[in-house]
Amino acid sequence: xxxxxxxxxxxxxxxxxxxxxxxxxxxxxxxxxxxxxxxxxxxxxxxxxxxxxxxxxxxxxxxxxxxxxxxxxxxxxxxxxxxxxxxxxxxxxxxxxxxxxxxxxxxxxxxxxxxxxxxxxxxxxxxxxxxxxxxxxxxxxxxxxxxxxxxxxxxxxxxxxxxxxxxxxxxxxxxxxxxxxxxxxxxxxxxxxxxxxxxxxxxxxxxxxxxxxxxxxxxxxxxxxxxxxxxxxxxxxxxxxxxxxxxxxxxxxxxxxxxxxxxxxxxxxxxxxxxxxxxxxxxxxxxxxxxxxxxxxxxxxxxxxxxxxxxxxxxxxxxxxxxxxxxxxxxxxxxxxxxxxxxxxxxxxxxxxxxxxxxxxxxxxxxxxxxxxxxxxxxx
Amino acid sequence: xxxxxxxxxxxxxxxxxxxxxxxxxxxxxxxxxxxxxxxxxxxxxxxxxxxxxxxxxxxxxxxxxxxxxxxxxxxxxxxxxxxxxxxxxxxxxxxxxxxxxxxxxxxxxxxxxxxxxxxxxxxxxxxxxxxxxxxxxxxxxxxxxxxxxxxxxxxxxxxxxxxxxxxxxxxxxxxxxxxxxxxxxxxxxxxxxxxxxxxxxxxxxxxxxxxxxxxxxxxxxxxxxxxxxxxxxxxxxxxxxxxxxxxxxxxxxxxxxxxxxxxxxxxxxxxxxxxxxxxxxxxxxxxxxxxxxxxxxxxxxxxxxxxxxxxxxxxxxxxxxxxxxxxxxxxxxxxxxxxxxxxxxxxxxxxxxxxxxxxxxxxxxxxxxxxxxxxxxxxxxxxxxxxxxxxxxxxxxx
Numbered sequence: 001x002x003x004x005x006x007x008x009x010x011x012x013x014x015x016x017x018x019x020x021x022x023x024x025x026x027x028x029x030x031x032x033x034x035x036x037x038x039x040x041x042x043x044x045x046x047x048x049x050x051x052x053x054x055x056x057x058x059x060x061x062x063x064x065x066x067x068x069x070x071x072x073x074x075x076x077x078x079x080x081x082x083x084x085x086x087x088x089x090x091x092x093x094x095x096x097x098x099x100x101x102x103x104x105x106x107x108x109x110x111x112x113x114x115x116x117x118x119x120x121x122x123x124x125x126x127x128x129x130x131x132x133x134x135x136x137x138x139x140x141x142x143x144x145x146x147x148x149x150x151x152x153x154x155x156x157x158x159x160x161x162x163x164x165x166x167x168x169x170x171x172x173x174x175x176x177x178x179x180x181x182x183x184x185x186x187x188x189x190x191x192x193x194x195x196x197x198x199x200x201x202x203x204x205x206x207x208x209x210x211x212x213x214x215x216x217x218x219x220x221x222x223x224x225x226x227x228x229x230x231x232x233x234x235x236x237x238x239x240x241x242x243x244x245x246x247x248x249x250x251x252x253x254x255x256x257x258x259x260x261x262x263x264x265x266x267x268x269x270x271x272x273x274x275x276x277x278x279x280x281x282x283x284x285x286x287x288x289x290x291x292x293x294x295x296x297x298x299x300x301x302x303x304x305x306x307x308x309x310x311x312x313x314x315x316x317x318x319x320x321x322x323x324x325x326x327x328x329x330x331x332x333x334x335x336x337x338x339x340x341x342x343x344x345x346x347x348x349x350x351x352x353x354x355x356x357x358x359x360x361x362x363x364x365x366x367x368x369x370x371x372x373x374x375x376x377x378x379x380x
Numbered sequence: 381x382x383x384x385x386x387x388x389x390x391x392x393x394x395x396x397x398x399x400x401x402x403x404x405x406x407x408x409x410x411x412x413x414x415x416x417x418x419x420x421x422x423x424x425x426x427x428x429x430x431x432x433x434x435x436x437x438x439x440x441x442x443x444x445x446x447x448x449x450x451x452x453x454x455x456x457x458x459x460x461x462x463x464x465x466x467x468x469x470x471x472x473x474x475x476x477x478x479x480x481x482x483x484x485x486x487x488x489x490x491x492x493x494x495x496x497x498x499x500x501x502x503x504x505x506x507x508x509x510x511x512x513x514x515x516x517x518x519x520x521x522x523x524x525x526x527x528x529x530x531x532x533x534x535x536x537x538x539x540x541x542x543x544x545x546x547x548x549x550x551x552x553x554x555x556x557x558x559x560x561x562x563x564x565x566x567x568x569x570x571x572x573x574x575x576x577x578x579x580x581x582x583x584x585x586x587x588x589x590x591x592x593x594x595x596x597x598x599x600x601x602x603x604x605x606x607x608x609x610x611x612x613x614x615x616x617x618x619x620x621x622x623x624x625x626x627x628x629x630x631x632x633x634x635x636x637x638x639x640x641x642x643x644x645x646x647x648x649x650x651x652x653x654x655x656x657x658x659x660x661x662x663x664x665x666x667x668x669x670x671x672x673x674x675x676x677x678x679x680x681x682x683x684x685x686x687x688x689x690x691x692x693x694x695x696x697x698x699x700x701x702x703x704x705x706x707x708x709x710x711x712x713x714x715x716x717x718x719x720x721x722x723x724x725x726x727x728x729x730x731x732x733x734x735x736x737x738x739x740x741x742x743x744x745x746x747x748x749x750x751x752x753x754x755x756x757x758x759x760x761x762x763x764x765x766x767x768x769x770x771x772x773x774x775x776x777x778x
Contacts, residue, residue: 360546362534369533371516372546 451664
């Protein structure tokens with residue numbers, strides 16, 4: 001059966017970076033003025049060339065793409081011939097609207113996967129249209145790439161794509177992260193979690209025989225994590241638990257019948273919700289009421305951040321009050337494969353030092369199963 | 381009258397098997413028309429055996445065969461009971477006494493299988509409020525044993541003592557008992573756990589040590605005494621677990637350690653308490669295997685000579701044989717498909733060696749796993765090597 005791969009390039013992505021801008025979304029003209037050169041088309045073509053060297057029968061694939069710089073040109077230059085063009089942007093491509101309009105058409109093309117080339121802004125624009133309907137895979141070419149949908153390099157992206165096509169990789173959750181624009185306009189550079197898309201993940205394997213393994217889905221791993229958290233809630237029955245943002249925590253909460261805010265932080269006491277989507281101030285008030293509190297965290301996005309990206313409510317004051325020792329980090333093995341290193345950037349040097357002193361964190365990766373993972377602070 | 385049933389209780393059997401077949405994950409069992417010999421008859425075809433665990437070829441040793449026959453003649457075919465009630469024969473006790481002497485430990489206990497030892501003993505050694513710390517590449521039977529405990533679990537990076545220390549440091553504050561478990565020889569790569577360092581670290585933290593030496597027993601250490609002897613730390617590993625089914629050429633699990641350990645183990649291991657004991661013939665062969673190891677050092681010596689020759693020749697042909705320190709020699713091919721293809725071609729040419737592919741090993745490290753046998757002659761090895769060379773070139777591996 002022919003696999004239908006959507007292919008979308010945001011030709012202006014990444015142009016802001018080289019000239020010192022924090023993105024290209026709204027400042028394209030300025031970037032050009034500063035002498036920015038296109039980045040994404042080259043990266044897209046590079047990925048395709050790499051992909052063509054890997055063992056996939058090209059005739060089993062159909063590339064569904066957009067005209068000109070938005071995909072067709074890159075495909076042709078890389079030597080791909082089985083192309084179907086479904087969208088023509090018409091004129092110069094300079095805005096997020098072009099990406100979104102293309103996605104509206106691509107959404108109807110019965111795609112198995114949408115490969116795009118861009119950065120966090122592009123990922124967010126795509127996600128706003130395709131949502132969870134099509135899994136997406138990003139060729140990294142933007143200024144910001146915090147989202148969990150990107151390959152690390154063009155080479156790894158090509159490899160991921162190949163392994164997805166030969167069905168060795170599977171579909172799982174991938175967070176969409178980007179700058180918080182409102183805060184950015186106030187001069188603060190904070191990354192927010194915008195949603196959870198469908199991405200490509202490595203399955204987790206368990207040994208079933210002497211020399212045989214069975215892959216288990218991410219959801220089965222998360223079931224184990226949920227069991228673990230359930231035990232913890234029972235063990236620490238007089239503690240408050242803060243369920244943080246992200247897809248893993250979301251899944252756990254759902255299993256425990258706790259209504260959870262995917263993008264925010266909820267407070268849970270004795271398995272009941274006592275605070276929904278709480279902000280920093282509300283958390284501090286709760287901490288007065290519940291002096292014993294545990295923080296349930298999971299790395300979100302592509303770079304293994306557990307603090308400092310996507311959960312801005314967890315201010316240094318909040319973390320100090322809770323205590324570093326009361327942080328429970330849970331993660332699926334597939335997530336740790338992508339982010340073998342956890343990162344903390346609380347914005348408070350002294351607090352970061354507390355984490356740095358530890359150097360490592362115990363991370364729960366299954367039911368009552370943990371391992372140490374290296375921790376990096378203030379590195380970004 | 382047709383009966384309407386609520387559900388078909390057996391439907392899943394076929395469904396799940398069909399699913400395995402569809403994904404090529406079912407076991408295609410090969411049948412040996414001969415015994416497990418250096419030259420075996422496999423599915424009607426004679427082939428050089430490079431994938432048995434019969435490292436010393438003891439399963440065919442006349443003294444073991446004689447030991448089995450004589451024990452059967454003296455004690456009969458079966459033991460009549462579980463060990464705890466009326467199934468402990470004098471010969472079972474003899475094996476345990478001789479084994480402890482061989483392992484240079486205070487005492488030992490025989491289990492029905494190695495799996496029964498791991499899955500029966502581990503859950504008794506730790507419980508609520510304790511932690512088991514495992515090497516990430518430990519064998520499945522350890523993993524299952526650990527699953528049966530109420531203890532928390534943590535893993536450390538493969539053979540990484542630094543990582544183990546980090547886990548121990550964290551665990552030290554939180555837990556009552558700490559149990560460190562590792563394979564002795566890892567069966568995929570043939571590398572050896574740094575048990576000397578692990579024991580040293582465990583002593584600092586007051587942690588118990590448990591080693592599964594299934595692939596080291598009869599192979600490493602003086603006269604094949606196993607990992608304790610290999611590192612000259614006999615009696616210092618709290619639980620040395622092993623098996624009679626590999627180099628010893630018979631079947632049965634074992635633990636060796638203190639008398640306290642053995643007293644505890646046979647009173648608490650449910651697998652030991654609830655399975656019938658070994659037939660006398662098994663014990664007779666086990667006893668003879670220990671005899672042979674103690675009096676005929678040439679088998680271990682030949683195994684290592686063969687191993688060194690085979691590894692050297694493979695390397696000089698240009699094959700990557702990994703970091704093995706034991707008679708398990710991986711021939712790293714890279715791509716999984718290629719490894720399977722090479723294994724099939726080797727079998728067609730009369731060499732039986734299994735492919736080990738992702739996810740058992742890293743994606744780019746698919747391999748043919750060869751296990752040396754002391755009974756192979758130089759001529760046999762040269763035959764196998766020539767096939768590896770021809771096919772390796774044909775598949776552009778070398």
